[in-house]
Amino acid sequence: MHFLIELSTVQQRSEQWGKDMRILIVLTYYQPYKSGLTIYAVRQARALAGLGHQVTVLTSQYDVSLLQEEMDHGVRIVRLPVAFRLSKSVVMPSMPIKAYQLISESDIVNLHVPQLDSALVAILAKMSGKPVVLTHHCDMRMPPGVVNQLAGWAAKISNVISANLADVIIHNTRDFAEHSPFLKRYLDKLVVIQPPIEVNPVTQDEIQAFRKKYHITQDQVVIGMVARLGAEKGVEYLAEALPRVIQSITGARVVYVGEYQNVPGESAYREKLLPMIEELGQHWTFLGVASELEKAAFLHLCDVLVLPSVNSTESFGMVQVEALTCGTPVVASDLPGVRQPVRETGWGVIIPPRDSDALADAILNILKDGIPINKDKVAAMKVHYSPEAVAGEYINLYQRFQGRHG
Numbered sequence: 001m002h003f004l005i006e007l008s009t010v011q012q013r014s015e016q017w018g019k020d021m022r023i024l025i026v027l028t029y030y031q032p033y034k035s036g037l038t039i040y041a042v043r044q045a046r047a048l049a050g051l052g053h054q055v056t057v058l059t060s061q062y063d064v065s066l067l068q069e070e071m072d073h074g075v076r077i078v079r080l081p082v083a084f085r086l087s088k089s090v091v092m093p094s095m096p097i098k099a100y101q102l103i104s105e106s107d108i109v110n111l112h113v114p115q116l117d118s119a120l121v122a123i124l125a126k127m128s129g130k131p132v133v134l135t136h137h138c139d140m141r142m143p144p145g146v147v148n149q150l151a152g153w154a155a156k157i158s159n160v161i162s163a164n165l166a167d168v169i170i171h172n173t174r175d176f177a178e179h180s181p182f183l184k185r186y187l188d189k190l191v192v193i194q195p196p197i198e199v200n201p202v203t204q205d206e207i208q209a210f211r212k213k214y215h216i217t218q219d220q221v222v223i224g225m226v227a228r229l230g231a232e233k234g235v236e237y238l239a240e241a242l243p244r245v246i247q248s249i250t251g252a253r254v255v256y257v258g259e260y261q262n263v264p265g266e267s268a269y270r271e272k273l274l275p276m277i278e279e280l281g282q283h284w285t286f287l288g289v290a291s292e293l294e295k296a297a298f299l300h301l302c303d304v305l306v307l308p309s310v311n312s313t314e315s316f317g318m319v320q321v322e323a324l325t326c327g328t329p330v331v332a333s334d335l336p337g338v339r340q341p342v343r344e345t346g347w348g349v350i351i352p353p354r355d356s357d358a359l360a361d362a363i364l365n366i367l368k369d370g371i372p373i374n375k376d377k378v379a380a381m382k383v384h385y386s387p388e389a390v391a392g393e394y395i396n397l398y399q400r401f402q403g404r405h406g
Helices: 007-014 036-052 097-106 118-127 144-166 174-179 184-187 204-213 233-249 267-278 292-301 317-326 340-345 356-369 375-384 387-405
Strands: 022-026 055-062 069-072 075-080 084-086 087-092 107-111 130-135 168-171 190-191 221-226 253-258 284-287 306-309 330-333 348-351
Touching: 007 087, 022 036, 022 097, 036 055, 036 075, 036 107, 036 130, 036 317, 055 097, 069 118, 075 233, 075 292, 087 233, 097 118, 107 348, 107 387, 118 144, 130 144, 130 387, 168 174, 168 284, 168 387, 174 184, 174 190, 184 190, 184 330, 204 292, 221 267, 221 292, 221 317, 233 253, 233 267, 233 356, 253 292, 306 317, 306 356, 317 330, 317 340, 317 375, 330 340, 330 356, 340 348
Parallel strands: 022 055, 022 107, 055 075, 107 130, 130 168, 168 190, 221 253, 221 306, 253 284, 306 330, 330 348
Antiparallel strands: 069 075, 084 087
């Protein structure tokens, strides 16, 4: 398996990753906003700073209560005021001037897309003679509605322009890239780098404290899900599957961790879904956003984690690797990229998307029969997906293209 590498190898490579590179990371949302994209970027930025590099994140002040500039774990965060929103995108009038200023101060520009401003930033970077690294997270599928579709159209054009200008495009897996209508046009620029994944260490006392706080008893069987409440996550299929699971295992309960109330662009989906959830009563609990420590405790106590995503807006699903490193088996949709962790480890079940019966069968098979997990492979996964290892791969890439721009 490709992640079976030694920690000593990573440590040896870290000595060659250089110091004092000035890196500008640009994306629409950054912490405290929670999504797979933002979690990836936060881990990447902190790890790069930890290796001794000067890291600046340029992002939106999507919440006016957030500071426009601050330092966090050695990362400089610059947030620009938002004039108005276009569905999930935001419009920041000060972006051109501030982006140009920060680009001129940087050695390399790393864009995280989808992003409405990616074309503007890529053009400014090229005008400044700076290399552009594009980290592509997922394809775009916008909710119905004129505003949503217009925003999606604008963002897609921006992504195409930035991809054409990029020196290199990074994605988590070649599996996804080869099936992506967007990425398959740029396979000659593609470099595969695994996402940065880490789980806080927790004690049994901390796990029990989590149980007590959220009233999860020892006799309950926990079906876990960690995600924003978004249409691409396929939450309705878990809601449809749960009654069959309950018929066989009466103590089964879905515990859902993640933002479920105020997800940009998803209010219509939430209103459609809530009546289904309410019918499940005590067998479904929304916990909201959890701290990293609480999420780690949750992943350890889950009996199974599910990732019933339905389309290419989900390109990997980092939480499933987090669960696997905690010894928790996974049920994941048979989607390019998303299926890779279970394929590589065998620690779970892959099911067709949008199939609640197959989801119920997979959950029941795991809960009744179990799936053994190899502890040595778990340890190897933790090293392979560590933010330090991922940051090292980025630095190798940055240095290669910085040298070409000379």
